[in-house]
Amino acid sequence: MSERPIFIVGCPRSGTTLLQLMLHAHPRVAVPPETRILVQVYRARRGYGDLRETKNRRMLARKIAKGSRTQFGDLGIDADEFIRRAVEGPGSLGSVVGLVYKMFAERHGKVRWGDKRPPYIRHLDAILAMFPDAQIVHLIRDGRDCVASLKEMPWFQGDVYEAVHRWAEAIDAGRGHKLPADSYYELRYEELCADPAGSLGGLCTFLGEEYDPAMREPYRVADVVPEHKDWHTNTRQPVTTTRTGSWAQRLEPWEVSLCETVLGNRLTAYGYELSGAPAATRRDVAAYEKTSNTWKRKWRRVALTERINRFREPGPVAALLTDTQRELAGIVR
Structure with a gap:
């Protein structure tokens, strides 16, 4: 049976927490609440030195378990035991x-x-540098619903232009991937809610797992989501389609026009019908493009830094926790 790690990605407010709980309800798979560990540690990796050295593994493990903002405490793992096992591990x-x-x-x-x-x-x-055997699951939701939901989130500090960009960015990143078929899978939120068994059955086939009916009742394992994240309260209820298409009541007419003008081709490519709203004003399109270009420039700078850093790796990056990972690294036991 597979031991490949699974990563759920997408635009924020695409239903990724719902999918997390559906997978967590599977008898073989555990998916924790969100942390701020993986990417932050990767981008700071040069500061931890060669992790083949015990002292460096201890330093990194302590940073993960006892550092600020990692959200390690939400996982219910004993910090000292984690540090001990990290020091003794690969x-x-x-x-x-x-x-x-x-x-x-x-x-x-x-x-x-x-x-x-x-x-x-x-x-x-x-993700793939650390886990070359990873399986990526990209959950896609109608961009208009994502924008409407993002606007209501207490943690979202952007405006509607940024919300629209977030969805376009996620779609373009998914389209631009160069992963093999057994490593990348797209799933639509609307189909997941309307036919959980069928959608999850297809997902399980991709993951190499047997479908389990418990996955249709994610609310039964919703206690894994910290209670203070009250924007996830819907996940504590049975799966429903009531939020599908709710953008029509939650977006202003000009916001619908903006979404359909700048996201139209992407929306229709994934089977979402346009409402026929009038084209967005040039002012709104220009404001969106300014926001979008600002974020694109930022991520281009980050990508350039990462390309340089890959030539200066202080030690091994890829995980060596499973037989498959060790085989990929050329380690034969």
């Missing part, structure tokens, strides 16, 4: 990071782990 960045999720899975009696964080869609290179 000497690579992915091995120390992967141990976090492996221990979360063990805590729930599972043998396979996943991770969910929508912005991972921008960081597939980092």
Whole structure:
């Protein structure tokens, strides 16, 4: 049976928490609440030195378990035990990071782990550097619903132009991937809600797992989501289609026009029908393009830095926690 790590990605407010819980309800798979560990550790990897050295693994493990803002505490893992096992474990960045999720899975009696964080869609290179055997699941929702929902989130600091860009960015990142068919899978939120069994059956085939009916009742494992994240309260209820298409009541007419003008080709490519709203004003389109270009420039700078950093790796990056990962690294036992 597969031990490949699973990563759920997408635009924020695409239903990724719902999918997280559906997978977490599977008897073999554990998917924790969001953390701020994986990408942050990867981007700071040069500061931890060669992780084949015990002292460096201890330093990194302590940073993960006891540092600020990692959200390690939400996982229910004993910090000291994690540090001990990281020190005794394989000497690579992915091995120390992967141990976090492996221990979360063990805590729930599972043998396979996943991770969910929508912005991972921008960081597939980092994920694949640490976990070359990863399977990426991209959940896609109507961009107009995502924009409407983002506007209502207490943690979203952007405006409607940024919300529109977030969806376009996620779609373009998914389209631009160069992963093999057994490593990347797209799933529509609307189909997941309307036919959970059928959608999850297809997903399980991709993952190499047997479908389990418990996955249709994600609310039964919703206690894994921290209660203070009250914007996820809908996940504590049975799966429903009531939020599908709710953008029609939640967006202003000019916002619908903006979405359909700048996202129209992407929306129709994924089977979403346009409402026929009038074209957005040049002013609104220009404001969107300014926001979008600002973010694109930022991520281009980050990508350039990462390309340079890959030539200066202080030690092994790829995880060495499973037989498959060791085989990919050329380690024969």
